[in-house]
Amino acid sequence: MHAGRRLLTAACAAGVVLAAATPAAAEPVLTKLGTLPTATNSGAYGVNNSGVAVGWMNIQNYRLAVRWAPDGSATEIDRSAIARAISDTGIVVGEKGIKAARWAPDGTATLLPSVREYCTARAVNDSGVVVGDCEDRSGRGQVAVRWNIDGTAQILPMSMDDASSAAYGINAAGAVVGEVFNPNVGVRAVRWNPDGTVTDLAYPPGAVYTIKATGINDAGQISGTATVQAPGQPYTQRSALRWAEDGSVTVLPSLTTLDSEGNAISADGTVVGSTDDAQDRGLAAKWAPDGTLTTLPTTGPSDTSGYVADAVNDNGMVVGLGNGTWAMRWTEQ
Numbered sequence: 334m335h336a337g338r339r340l341l342t343a344a345c346a347a348g349v350v351l352a353a354a355t356p357a358a359a360e361p362v363l364t365k366l367g368t369l370p371t372a373t374n375s376g377a378y379g380v381n382n383s384g385v386a387v388g389w390m391n392i393q394n395y396r397l398a399v400r401w402a403p404d405g406s407a408t409e410i411d412r413s414a415i416a417r418a419i420s421d422t423g424i425v426v427g428e429k430g431i432k433a434a435r436w437a438p439d440g441t442a443t444l445l446p447s448v449r450e451y452c453t454a455r456a457v458n459d460s461g462v463v464v465g466d467c468e469d470r471s472g473r474g475q476v477a478v479r480w481n482i483d484g485t486a487q488i489l490p491m492s493m494d495d496a497s498s499a500a501y502g503i504n505a506a507g508a509v510v511g512e513v514f515n516p517n518v519g520v521r522a523v524r525w526n527p528d529g530t531v532t533d534l535a536y537p538p539g540a541v542y543t544i545k546a547t548g549i550n551d552a553g554q555i556s557g558t559a560t561v562q563a564p565g566q567p568y569t570q571r572s573a574l575r576w577a578e579d580g581s582v583t584v585l586p587s588l589t590t591l592d593s594e595g596n597a598i599s600a601d602g603t604v605v606g607s608t609d610d611a612q613d614r615g616l617a618a619k620w621a622p623d624g625t626l627t628t629l630p631t632t633g634p635s636d637t638s639g640y641v642a643d644a645v646n647d648n649g650m651v652v653g654l655g656n657g658t659w660a661m662r663w664t665e666q
Contacts, residue, residue: 361663363630365655367407375399375407377652377660378427379418379644386644386652387416387425388660398427398436405662410436418456418644426454426463433465433480446486448478456503456548464489464500464509475499477511477525489525500525502548502555502597510534510546510555522546522557522576535582537574539563546576548597553578556598558606563590573606573620585620588628593618596653597644605642605651617642617653617663629663632656 366377369392377388384403387410389396398414399407410416414429416436423438433445433452445454450469457463461482468475474497477489491498491513500511507527514520519542522534534546537559544559555576561584562569573585573595587593591609598604602622607615610628617629617640629651631640639657648665655661 359666360630361649361651361665363632363655364405364662364664365632366401366652366660366662367405368659369397369399369407369409374658375660376654377401377643377662378416379425380646380650380652380662381419381421381423382646382648383421384646384648384650385419385423386660386662387419387427388652389415390660398425398429398434399660400425401660401662410440411442417454420457420459420461422459422461424457424461426457426465428453433463433467433478435461435463435480443484445480445484448476448486448488452478454480455499455501458503458505458507460505460507462503462507464503464511466499466511468497474514477509477513479503479509479525490529490531491523498523499545501546504549504553505551508549508553510549510557512545519543520545522555522559524549524555532580534576535580537561537572537582537584539584541569544574547595550598550600550602552600552602554598554602556595556604556606558594558596559584566590573604573608573618575602575604575620575624583624585624586626588616588626594641595620596642599645599649600647603645603649605645605653607641616640617651617655617661619645619651 375390380386386401390399398410398416415427417427425436433454449467452467454465463480477498477500498513509525524532539561540559546557548556557574561572571592573593593608594606595604596606604620608618642653651663
């Protein structure tokens with residue numbers, strides 16, 4: 334399907350609300366988002382403040398970029414594509430084939446200029462500025478890219494000693510966050526400022542080798558993940574992080590000494606991601622502004638693995654993946 338494809342108008346049945354195993358009074362409501370006929374699996378990567386979610390769905394031999402309406406019904410955006418984020422103005426970004434792509438609210442697709450062979454758009458702000466990364470097979474490493482409103486591509490700066498970079502989030506002011514790899518240091522989290530300068534984000538206590546920033550809100554708070562070694566322990570674990578406006582970093586609590594990840598952040602500083610329980614099962618997780626950890630509901634006691642929260646809007650709606658198979662949404666009551 335070519336880049337000028339419009340949105341299909343036929344939508345599938347609305348999402349089905351699933352009861353949690355032992356619902357608490359204020360527990361979020363879990364919904365399996367709607368599917369299109371013959372779909373085998375799906376996942377949601379982004380959600381805007383109107384409650385419109387985007388992601389992907391596999392149908393036969395195709396992977397589709399998909400949009401879910403607030404009622405949970407699914408609509409195809411494009412084929413051989415993945416939708417990764419949606420702005421409050423309805424702009425969707427992701428990739429189509431090997432190209433970064435932007436879809437206008439009416440569904441019109443634009444393939445963004447490539448600075449390497451393969452490109453992915455990962456985030457977009459309400460002004461239409463897009464960020465992501467590109468890489469190829471010629472020996473040049475992955476590079477973080479910003480696509481400006483006029484569509485021009487700009488490789489985000491890194492030092493001469495750095496080998497690769499990637500961008501994962503952008504806020505209204507144009508501040509971008511992501512990661513930079515240096516073979517002598519490892520992966521570190523960075524913020525590319527609107528004035529063109531680059532800031533290395535603070536390392537949390539015990540951080541070793543890998544640290545990345547995944548999202549940034551308009552206040553400048555940042556979500557992320559680091560590989561951390563606890564004092565006196567021989568092992569490392571991935572830990573969810575939040576950087577405050579002043580640059581200080583907090584390691585967010587986990588259920589156990591196993592892994593957790595911070596994937597996105599809302600306007601009030603709520604971070605969402607995943608955390609492993611004592612049985613090493615992945616659960617979708619939410620950390621409140623005060624750091625309190627809440628695991629999000631699953632579909633039942635026998636279905637408690639393969640859950641991850643990938644995005645959150647400013648109303649507390651969370652989307653992601655459930656049981657490693659289907660796009661899910663968690664809504665505050």
